[in-house]
Amino acid sequence: MINAMPVPPSPSPGLRIEGLSRRLGERTLLADLNLEVGPGECLALLGPSGCGKTTTLRLLAGLDAASAGRILLDGDDISRLSAGDRRVAMVFQSYALYPHLSVADNLALGLRIRGMAAREREERIMAVLELLQLVELRLRRPAQLSGGQRQRVALARALLRQPRLVLLDEPMSNLDAQLREELRPELRRLLCGGSQPVVYVTHDQQEAMGMADRIAVLREGRLQQIGSARELYEKPANRFVAAFLGRPAINLLPAEGQRQLGLRPEHLVPVETGGLAARLQQREWWGHQQLLWLESARGDLRMLVAADQPLPETLEVSWRPEHELWFDSHSGERLAAS
Amino acid sequence: MKGFPMNTSLVNTLLMLPALLLLAIVFAWPLLDSAWLSTQASSVLTGLAPTANGGANWQRLLGDARFWQDAAGTLRFAVVSVGLELVLGLAMALVLHRPGRGRGWLRALALLPWALPSTVLALGWRWIYNDPYGPLNSLLKLFGAPAYGFLTTPATTWLFTVLADVWKTTPFVALLLLAGLQSIPAELEESLVLEGASPSQILRRLTLPLLRPWISLALMFRLAQALGVFELVQVLTRGGPAGSTESLALYAYLNAMRFLDFGYSATLVVATFLLLLLLTAMGWLLLRRRPLEISR
Amino acid sequence: MRSLLLLWSLAPLAWQLYTSFVTPEALIQGAGMAAGSFWTLENYRQVWLADPPIWRYLLNSAVVGAATTALTLALAVPCAYGLQRQGGRLRWAVTLTLLATAIFPTVLLFLALLQLARSLGLANNLLALSLPYAALCLPLAVLLLRAAFADLPPELEDAARLEGLNLARRLQHVLLPLLAPSLASTAILVFLFSWNEYPIALTWISRPELQTLPPAIARIAGSSLFTVPYGAFAAATVLGSLPLLLIVLIFQRSIVSGLTQGAIKG
Numbered sequence: 001m002i003n004a005m006p007v008p009p010s011p012s013p014g015l016r017i018e019g020l021s022r023r024l025g026e027r028t029l030l031a032d033l034n035l036e037v038g039p040g041e042c043l044a045l046l047g048p049s050g051c052g053k054t055t056t057l058r059l060l061a062g063l064d065a066a067s068a069g070r071i072l073l074d075g076d077d078i079s080r081l082s083a084g085d086r087r088v089a090m091v092f093q094s095y096a097l098y099p100h101l102s103v104a105d106n107l108a109l110g111l112r113i114r115g116m117a118a119r120e121r122e123e124r125i126m127a128v129l130e131l132l133q134l135v136e137l138r139l140r141r142p143a144q145l146s147g148g149q150r151q152r153v154a155l156a157r158a159l160l161r162q163p164r165l166v167l168l169d170e171p172m173s174n175l176d177a178q179l180r181e182e183l184r185p186e187l188r189r190l191l192c193g194g195s196q197p198v199v200y201v202t203h204d205q206q207e208a209m210g211m212a213d214r215i216a217v218l219r220e221g222r223l224q225q226i227g228s229a230r231e232l233y234e235k236p237a238n239r240f241v242a243a244f245l246g247r248p249a250i251n252l253l254p255a256e257g258q259r260q261l262g263l264r265p266e267h268l269v270p271v272e273t274g275g276l277a278a279r280l281q282q283r284e285w286w287g288h289q290q291l292l293w294l295e296s297a298r299g300d301l302r303m304l305v306a307a308d309q310p311l312p313e314t315l316e317v318s319w320r321p322e323h324e325l326w327f328d329s330h331s332g333e334r335l336a337a338s
Numbered sequence: 339m340k341g342f343p344m345n346t347s348l349v350n351t352l353l354m355l356p357a358l359l360l361l362a363i364v365f366a367w368p369l370l371d372s373a374w375l376s377t378q379a380s381s382v383l384t385g386l387a388p389t390a391n392g393g394a395n396w397q398r399l400l401g402d403a404r405f406w407q408d409a410a411g412t413l414r415f416a417v418v419s420v421g422l423e424l425v426l427g428l429a430m431a432l433v434l435h436r437p438g439r440g441r442g443w444l445r446a447l448a449l450l451p452w453a454l455p456s457t458v459l460a461l462g463w464r465w466i467y468n469d470p471y472g473p474l475n476s477l478l479k480l481f482g483a484p485a486y487g488f489l490t491t492p493a494t495t496w497l498f499t500v501l502a503d504v505w506k507t508t509p510f511v512a513l514l515l516l517a518g519l520q521s522i523p524a525e526l527e528e529s530l531v532l533e534g535a536s537p538s539q540i541l542r543r544l545t546l547p548l549l550r551p552w553i554s555l556a557l558m559f560r561l562a563q564a565l566g567v568f569e570l571v572q573v574l575t576r577g578g579p580a581g582s583t584e585s586l587a588l589y590a591y592l593n594a595m596r597f598l599d600f601g602y603s604a605t606l607v608v609a610t611f612l613l614l615l616l617l618t619a620m621g622w623l624l625l626r627r628r629p630l631e632i633s634r
Numbered sequence: 635m636r637s638l639l640l641l642w643s644l645a646p647l648a649w650q651l652y653t654s655f656v657t658p659e660a661l662i663q664g665a666g667m668a669a670g671s672f673w674t675l676e677n678y679r680q681v682w683l684a685d686p687p688i689w690r691y692l693l694n695s696a697v698v699g700a701a702t703t704a705l706t707l708a709l710a711v712p713c714a715y716g717l718q719r720q721g722g723r724l725r726w727a728v729t730l731t732l733l734a735t736a737i738f739p740t741v742l743l744f745l746a747l748l749q750l751a752r753s754l755g756l757a758n759n760l761l762a763l764s765l766p767y768a769a770l771c772l773p774l775a776v777l778l779l780r781a782a783f784a785d786l787p788p789e790l791e792d793a794a795r796l797e798g799l800n801l802a803r804r805l806q807h808v809l810l811p812l813l814a815p816s817l818a819s820t821a822i823l824v825f826l827f828s829w830n831e832y833p834i835a836l837t838w839i840s841r842p843e844l845q846t847l848p849p850a851i852a853r854i855a856g857s858s859l860f861t862v863p864y865g866a867f868a869a870a871t872v873l874g875s876l877p878l879l880l881i882v883l884i885f886q887r888s889i890v891s892g893l894t895q896g897a898i899k900g
Contacts (some may be wrong), residue, residue, distance in 0.1 A: 358731075458848060465649075567739075
C-alpha cells in the first residue's frame with residue numbers, strides 16, 4: 001500500500017494518513033493506520049473506549065508524538081510540526097474553555113498570542129460570534145453558559161482559526177439526548193462541506209451515522225473497516241463491525257463448524273410454518289416497535305417487530321437468505337454470501 | 339528550536355532541576371559535610387581547623403553519658419508528645435469536621451498555635467509556668483496548694499515541655515487528619531447509620547481504618563520533627579533543670595556554638611540523623627500496608 | 635466541644651495579651667489593685683522605643699518573608715509542573731525525595747549551613763536567609779502545587795497548545811490564573827514558615843539590627859538571666875503575632891483548603 005520509493009508529495013487536497021502508529025512501552029495504542037479524508041468530507045472515527053480513536057485525533061493535532069507514520073495535509077507533511085503550527089482546530093469533549101476568561105477573551109487569546117492587530121481581531125471575533133449567535137453572551141464566563149452554549153463557544157474558537165483541518169472529540173457527549181439531535185444539522189452546516197476535512201470522534205453509532213459521510217471503525221488500535229454507514233451496516237467486514245453497528249445488536253448464532261451465522265433482529269419475521277421454533281421469554285415495548293427476547297433450538301434470539309404485532313407464547317421465526325451474514329467462526333471475518 | 343515535541347522528559351527534568359539543585363545544596367551537602375566533619379577534630383584546640391582524628395569523635399560519643407541520656411530523653415519526649423498529639427489531634431479533627439455555623443473561624447482559631455512562632459510561644463509557656471507568679475501557680479494558690487516549680491523540678495519538667503509541644507503542634511496533626519476525614523465519602527457513614535451503628539462503632543469500624551494513611555503520615559512527620567526538637571527546649575528550659583530536658587539537637591547546638599567543638603557537634607548531628615533514619619524506617623515497616631482505595 | 639477546643643487553643647494566647655497590657659506589679663499581685671496602676675501601655679512603649687525598635691524586626695521579617703515567598707514560588711511552580719507532567723521512575727524518585735526532605739528536622743542542617751554561609755560571605759545578609767528558607771519550603775510547596783496542577787483538566791493546556799501558546803505563555807495566560815487559589819495558600823504557608831524560623835536566623839544573623847523576629851524576641855526575653863521582662867516580651871509577642879493573626883484569619887479558608895486538598899491529592 002505504501003510505496004517504498006520516495007514519492008514527491010502530490011499536492012492532493014485533503015488529509016492523508018500513512019502508516020500512523022503510536023506505541024507506549026509494550027502497549028500499542030494505534031497500529032499502522034492508513035486513510036484519506038477529502039476536503040469538506042466528514043469522517044467519523046467510531047469504536048468502543050480504548051479503541052484508539054482519541055489517540056488518532058491527538059496525533060493529528062500534534063498533542064502526542066507518533067511512533068511511526070506520516071500525516072499529510074493538502075500535500076504538506078505536518079507530522080513534524082508542533083501543535084501550534086499545524087493550523088488544526090479541535091473541539092474537546094469537555095470543550096476546554098478557559099474558565100477565567102469571558103467568551104470574547106476565550107476567542108481572543110490565540111489571536112492575541114499570534115500578534116494579530118486589535119482591529120482585525122475584533123472583526124474576526126465579531127464575525128464568528130454572529131455566525132454562532134453568541135453576540136449577547138460574549139461577556140459571560142463559561143460557568144455562566146449552558147452546555148449547548150459552551151459547545152457553540154468551543155466551535156467558535158475552532159472556526160476562528162480558519163483551520164486546515166477540524167477535529168472533534170465527542171463534542172456531543174456532554175449534552176442531553178434531545179439537544180444532541182437538534183444540534184446535529186447545525187454542526188453539519190457549520191463544519192462540513194467547507195474546504196477543510198473534518199474528523200469526528202464518537203462512540204455513538206447514531207451520531208456517527210448522522211454526522212459523517214464515511215465512518216471508520218476502530219478496535220484495539222486497528223482499523224476494522226471504513227465506508228459509508230450503509231456499507232458498514234449491510235456489508236460489515238467482520239463480526240466486530242457487525243456487532244458494533246446496528247441497534248439492537250445483531251444475533252450471533254452458535255458457530256456451525258467453520259462458520260457462524262449473524263442475523264439482525266430487524267430481519268427476523270414471524271411465520272406460520274416452516275420457520276425456526278421459538279418461545280417468547282420477554283418483551284420490551286418501544287412505542288413504534290417491540291423487541292422480543294426468544295429462546296430457540298439455535299440459541300437465544302432478539303427480534304424487532306411492529307408494535308401492534310400480536311404474538312403467542314410459541315411461534316416460528318424466519319428470515320430472507322440475503323439477510324444472512326456469515327462469519328468465519330475463528331477469525332471473525334465475513335465470508336462471501338453463500 | 340521550532341519543531342515537534344522536544345523530548346518532554348528532558349523538558350520536565352530541566353524544569354525540576356533548579357529546585358532539585360537548591361534542595362541538594364541545602365539538604366544533601368550539609369549531611370555529607372557533617373559526615374566528613376565527624377571524622378575530624380575541629381575545635382578551639384585545633385584553632386577550628388579540621389584535622390583528621392580517625393574515629394575519635396565516634397569513640398567519644400559511644401562513651402558519652404550525656405549523649406545517651408539526651409538520646410533517651412529525646413526519644414521519651416518524642417514518643418509521648420506524638421502519642422498525645424495523635425489522640426488529641428483526632429478529637430480536634432472530628433470537632434472541626436462537624437458541620438455548623440462558623441466552622442471556618444473555628445478552624446482558623448484552632449490553627450493559631452501552629453501558625454505562631456514556636457520560639458515566641460515557648461517563651462509564653464515559660465511565663466505561664468513561672469514560679470511563683472505564673473498563672474498556673476496562681477491557680478494552685480487559688481486552691482490553697484503550694485507553688486510548684488514547673489521548670490525547676492528535674493523529675494517532671496520534661497512533662498511540661500511535652501505539654502507545650504502538644505499544644506503547639508496538635509492543630510497540625512488535626513489539619514492532616516481533617517484532610518483524611520474530608521476524603522471519606524459521606525455515603526459510607528450514612529450506610530452504616532442506616533444499619534444502626536453507634537457513633538463509636540462508626541469511628542472504630544469505618545473512620546479509623548480509612549484514616550490509616552493519614553495517621554501514618556502524621557505519625558512519620560511528627561516523629562521526625564519531635565526527634566529534632568530544638569527551639570522549644572532551647573527557649574523554655576535551656577535543657578535544664580540539671581540537663582533533664584536537653585535534646586540531641588540542643589546538645590549538638592551547644593557543642594558548636596558554646597563549646598566551639600565543631601567536629602563533635604557534627605558527630606552528634608550525624609548520630610541524630612542515623613537514629614532518626616532507623617526510627618522512621620522502623621515506623622514505615624510497621625505501618626506499611628497497602629493504602630486503602632476508596633471507590634466512589 | 636467547640637468551646638473546650640477554643641479554650642485550649644486560645645487561653646495561653648489570651649494570657650499573653652493580658653500580660654502585655656498590665657504593669658509588672660499587677661502581674662505579681664494580681665487583682666485588687668487600683669485600675670490606674672493596673673493597666674498600662676508602657677510595655678508597648680518600651681519595645682517600640684527600644685534600640686533597635688521592634689518595628690525594625692517586623693520589617694526584617696517581612697522582607698525575608700517576601701523574598702522567600704517569591705523565590706520559593708519561582709522554583710516550585712516549574713518543578714511542580716514538570717513533576718506533574720513527568721511519568722515513570724523519575725517522578726517516583728523526585729516525589730520520594732520531596733517527601734523525605736519535607737519531614738526532615740531542619741535543625742540538623744544548621745551547623746553545615748552556617749559554615750556554608752560563612753564561606754560564601756552570606757552571614758549577616760538578610761536576603762541570603764531566603765536561600766535556605768526557600769529550600770526548606772520547597773518540598774511542601776512543590777507537593778501542594780503538583781496536586782493543584784493535577785486538578786486542572788489537561789484539555790485546557792492542550793487547547794492552548796493548539797492555539798500556539800508556548801509553555802511560558804500557557805503558564806502566564808491559562809495555568810497560573812487558574813492556580814491562583816493554590817498559589818495563594820502555598821505563598822501563605824511559605825510566609826508563615828519564614829516568619830517563624832529560628833535556628834538558621836539565630837546562627838546566620840548576629841547583628842541586632844538585622845535580626846528577624848523570633849531571635850529578637852528570644853533575645854529580649856533572654857537579656858536578663860534571672861528576671862525575664864515578661865511585660866515587654868508579651869508586648870513584642872503580640873506585635874509580632876499580629877500580622878500572622880491577620881493572615882490566618884483573613885485567609886483561613888485558603889490555608890485550610892490548600893493544605894487539606896494538597897494532602898488529599900498528593
